[in-house]
Each structure stands twice: as C-alpha cells, then as structure tokens.
Amino acid sequence: MKIDLLAFGIAKDILGYTQSSYMVEHSISIADLKKQLSNQFPSFEKLSKFDIAVNQEYQSDDFELSENDEVAIIPPVSGG
Amino acid sequence: MKIDLLAFGIAKDILGYTQSSYMVEHSISIADLKKQLSNQFPSFEKLSKFDIAVNQEYQSDDFELSENDEVAIIPPVSGG
Amino acid sequence: MINIKLTDQELSPSECEQLILDDQAGGHVVFIGTVRNHTSSKTVKYLDFEAYGPMAEKEMHKIAAAAKDRYDILHIVIHHRTGKLAIGEIPVIIAVSSAHRKAAFEACEFCIDTLKETVPIWKKEYFEDGEVWVAAHP
Amino acid sequence: MINIKLTDQELSPSECEQLILDDQAGGHVVFIGTVRNHTSSKTVKYLDFEAYGPMAEKEMHKIAAAAKDRYDILHIVIHHRTGKLAIGEIPVIIAVSSAHRKAAFEACEFCIDTLKETVPIWKKEYFEDGEVWVAAHP
Numbered sequence: 541m542k543i544d545l546l547a548f549g550i551a552k553d554i555l556g557y558t559q560s561s562y563m564v565e566h567s568i569s570i571a572d573l574k575k576q577l578s579n580q581f582p583s584f585e586k587l588s589k590f591d592i593a594v595n596q597e598y599q600s601d602d603f604e605l606s607e608n609d610e611v612a613i614i615p616p617v618s619g620g
Numbered sequence: 621m622k623i624d625l626l627a628f629g630i631a632k633d634i635l636g637y638t639q640s641s642y643m644v645e646h647s648i649s650i651a652d653l654k655k656q657l658s659n660q661f662p663s664f665e666k667l668s669k670f671d672i673a674v675n676q677e678y679q680s681d682d683f684e685l686s687e688n689d690e691v692a693i694i695p696p697v698s699g700g
Numbered sequence: 701m702i703n704i705k706l707t708d709q710e711l712s713p714s715e716c717e718q719l720i721l722d723d724q725a726g727g728h729v730v731f732i733g734t735v736r737n738h739t740s741s742k743t744v745k746y747l748d749f750e751a752y753g754p755m756a757e758k759e760m761h762k763i764a765a766a767a768k769d770r771y772d773i774l775h776i777v778i779h780h781r782t783g784k785l786a787i788g789e790i791p792v793i794i795a796v797s798s799a800h801r802k803a804a805f806e807a808c809e810f811c812i813d814t815l816k817e818t819v820p821i822w823k824k825e826y827f828e829d830g831e832v833w834v835a836a837h838p
Numbered sequence: 839m840i841n842i843k844l845t846d847q848e849l850s851p852s853e854c855e856q857l858i859l860d861d862q863a864g865g866h867v868v869f870i871g872t873v874r875n876h877t878s879s880k881t882v883k884y885l886d887f888e889a890y891g892p893m894a895e896k897e898m899h900k901i902a903a904a905a906k907d908r909y910d911i912l913h914i915v916i917h918h919r920t921g922k923l924a925i926g927e928i929p930v931i932i933a934v935s936s937a938h939r940k941a942a943f944e945a946c947e948f949c950i951d952t953l954k955e956t957v958p959i960w961k962k963e964y965f966e967d968g969e970v971w972v973a974a975h976p
Contacts, residue, residue, distance in 0.1 A: 546752065548750060548751075548752050548822055549750060549822030549836065550836040552750075586837060587836055587837060588835065588837060588838045593752070593755055593820070596754055596755035596758055598818075612752055612755065612820070614820050615833070615836055616835040616836055617816070617817070617818065617819060617821060617822060618816075618821070618822055618823045618833070618834035618835040618836075619791070619792070619815060619819050619821025619822070619823065620733055620780075620791065620792045620812060620815050620819075620821075626890065628888060628889075628890050628958060629888060629960030629962075629974065630960070630971040630974040632888075633971075666975060667975060668973065668974065668975060668976045673890070673958070676890075676893035676896055677893075677896075678956075692890055692893065694890070694958050695960065695971070696973040696974055697954070697957060697958055697959055697960060697973070698954075698959070698960050698971070698972035698973040698974075699887065699894075699918060699929070699930065699954060699957050699958075699959025699960070700871055700950055700953050700957075700959075713851065713852070713855055713868075714851070717851055721926065723874070723875040723925050723926055724874060725874065726871060727871060727872075728870040728871075728872065729867065729868070729870075729946075730851075730867070730870065731865065731867055731868075731939065732855065732865075732866040732868065733864060733865060733939075734859070734863060734864060734865075734866065735864075736861070736862060736863065737861040737862060738862070787861050788859065788861055799874065801869065801871070801947075801950060805869075805943060805946070805947050809940075809943050
C-alpha cells in the first residue's frame with residue numbers, strides 16, 4: 541500500500557527528499573518500517589535515534605500503518 | 621548617647637515620625653533597644669516581628685550600638 | 701488562555717508579555733531563548749530552524765495544555781521562530797502568568813524542557829568550515 | 839554584570855531584557871511582578887511602596903552578588919519601583935541571562951524569593967474601606 545512519507549532535518553538529507561509516496565506492505569508496523577528504512581538507508585542507524593509520527597502524532601513501535609497515512613520521520617529534535 | 625532612629629512602614633505609623641534623634645544608654649544592645657521600644661510603644665509587640673538595621677546593615681540581638689549610629693526599625697518587609 | 705505561534709518572522713518579548721497580562725496575575729515569568737555564538741569550542745555563524753509545521757504547532761499546544769493541567773497558571777504563550785537566525789536572535793519565547801509566582805516558574809521551565817524534547821523542530825548550525833544538524837548523532 | 843535600580847518611575851521589561859543580552863547567553867529568564875486586583879477576598883484599589891532607599895539598594899546588590907556566586911549566570915538585573923502603583927503596574931522586574939537555561943531559572947527564582955524576605959521595602963494596600971501594611975501583623 542502507499543503511504544505519504546515526510547522527512548525532516550537530517551532525515552531529509554539522508555533520503556534526499558522532503559515528501560514522497562512510499563510503498564509498504566499492508567498494515568506494516570512502525571518497528572518494521574524503521575527496519576526497512578534502516579536497511580535501505582544505513583545512515584539512519586548512525587542517528588542517536590529516530591521516531592515516527594503518523595498523521596502528526598507520535599506513535600510507538602507496535603502501531604500499524606494504514607493506506608495514505610501521513611508518515612513522518614522525526615530525527616532527534618533540537619528546537620528551542 | 622544619641623542615635624539617629626529611622627522608622628519605615630508600620631513602624632513609622634507607630635512612632636509618628638520617619639526620622640528622629642533618640643537617646644539610649646551607652647553601648648545598648650539591639651535586644652535591649654527592642655525591649656525599650658516595645659515598652660514605650662506596645663504596638664510593636666503586635667507585629668509579626670521587627671528587625672533592626674544599623675548603618676544600613678541587618679544586625680543581630682547582641683550587636684551593641686555606638687553614638688550617632690543610623691538605626692532603622694525594619695518591620696516585616698513586603699516588597700516585590 | 702493558550703497562545704501558540706510558529707512563524708518565520710521576528711519574535712517579540714513585549715508582545716508575549718502583553719498576551720499574558722491579567723489583573724488577577726501577580727507573577728509573570730518569561731523565558732527568551734537566543735542563538736549563542738558558540739557550541740562547545742566552535743564559533744557559530746548562524747542557525748537555520750526547520751519545523752514540521754502542523755505537528756510542531758500541535759505539540760506546542762499539547763505542552764501548554766499539559767502545563768495548565770499540572771500547574772495553577774492563568775495564561776501561557778509559546779512562540780517559536782523558523783528559518784535563518786543570526787547570533788543573538790530569538791528562536792523561542794515562553795511566557796506564563798499566575799496568581800502566585802512559583803507556579804509560573806515551574807510551568808515555564810516545564811514548557812521549555814518539554815519543547816526541546818518533543819516538538820518537531822530541527823536546528824542546523826553553520827560554522828566557518830561546515831554545518832551540522834544539532835543532536836542528530838550520538 | 840549586575841544592574842540594580844530603585845526608582846519611582848515606571849519599570850520597563852524591554853530595558854531589563856536589553857541589559858542582560860550577551861552573545862554567550864542562550865537562556866534569558868525574566869520575572870515581572872504586577873499588582874494584583876485582590877488579596878484573599880478583598881478588592882485592592884492601588885498599592886503604595888515605601889523603601890529604605892540606600893539599604894534597599896545594598897540588599898538588592900547583595901542578592902544579585904549571592905546569585906552570581908551560587909549559579910553559573912552571566913548578567914543579572916533587579917529593578918524595583920516605589921510610590922503609588924495601580925492594578926497591573928509593575929513593582930519589580932528580575933532578569934537573568936546564562937549560557938544554559940537551568941541556572942537562569944534557579945537564579946531568577948532565588949532572587950525574587952530572597953528579595954521578598956530581606957529587602958527593606960514595604961507595601962500598603964488600599965481598599966474601598968481602609969488600608970493595611972502587608973505582612974505587618976500575624
């Protein structure tokens with residue numbers, strides 16, 4: 541299924557884009573999405589951490605994605 | 621001996637003046653000055669407390685006054 | 701009252717202070733973050749703040765609401781700036797008013813501490829010889 | 839830098855914030871006290887602040903010096919106003935800057951807490967039906 545993948549900060553540099561359609565298997569968990577991203581882009585493993593937000597809310601590893609979700613890669617924040 | 625007695629806040633209302641010469645015995649302690657003031661003006665005993673500053677510094681009960689000291693009666697402060 | 705703003709325009713401490721005024725308030729605590737001229741030993745030329753806008757505003761609102769739940773405060777303002785900022789410029793202002801000051805101090809510190817942990821905003825530091833996304837790597 | 843002012847003129851938060859600016863500072867914490875419109879259940883019309891001027895300035899300076907000893911801060915401003923103040927007006931501003939924000943929060947709260955305990959300034963509250971020296975009686 542297709543999700544809408546957003547990338548910010550260093551994640552944008554790693555992926556080379558800010559926003560893109562991204563194909564994943566149906567009902568993929570966030571844990572599995574993170575694994576898939578880390579396999580595809582090994583630079584993610586060098587980060588202190590990265591979180592995933594779905595439709596603008598942080599979600600934990602067992603959360604399952606749905607078609608057309610807005611999925612954002614959130615590297616360590618540094619606002620303020 | 622003569623000291624220069626200053627009164628602020630409610631102490632000024634009790635004494636009826638802001639500043640006046642005041643006669644005390646030589647080398648009187650602050651504890652004794654407080655007793656003398658309380659005897660003369662019983663309203664001082666109704667206060668939460670009152671401190672004495674000598675030459676613009678707080679001093680404790682055993683401090684002894686000298687001629688011409690600037691002695692201020694400091695009722696409970698309430699700035700800020 | 702909760703007032704949240706994410707903007708690429710200059711932030712104004714006076715504006716934030718006006719927003720939290722209340723005749724019932726006795727204490728107003730304002731935190732103003734500014735861009736420092738160095739990180740560890742390196743000289744910073746300027747910073748660039750990037751935000752996941754809609755989510756950042758939601759998270760800022762959550763922090764303000766949590767502060768109002770936890771502390772006995774009247775009004776709270778959280779303004780954050782994005783884009784390129786020079787040394788001394790203000791990326792963030794948090795202003796809190798309360799009847800008694802302790803609550804305003806605690807709430808203001810809670811807000812800036814939490815903002816730095818949860819709000820999706822990223823800062824890139826530009827040095828003479830390069831640039832780095834702050835906190836990205838261990 | 840330590841800046842102390844006791845004045846019967848209006849206090850300015852902006853002025854205090856300007857005074858503590860420093861390119862090495864990342865955190866600026868400002869406490870603004872205002873006159874509340876009620877004490878317990880009584881409606882306050884206005885306040886009158888009286889100070890033992892020279893000693894009040896000395897005590898304010900001692901507090902600022904103690905804060906600089908205890909906390910890792912850069913600059914500290916303590917301004918206090920005297921005379922008649924209406925509801926909403928500002929009797930006191932304390933502004934502190936530091937490289938890291940925690941020290942500024944702690945120092946700012948330490949200063950206002952200590953000021954209210956030691957600085958010889960007295961406030962009289964005026965109500966519709968009388969007046970009272972605050973804190974004078976148990």
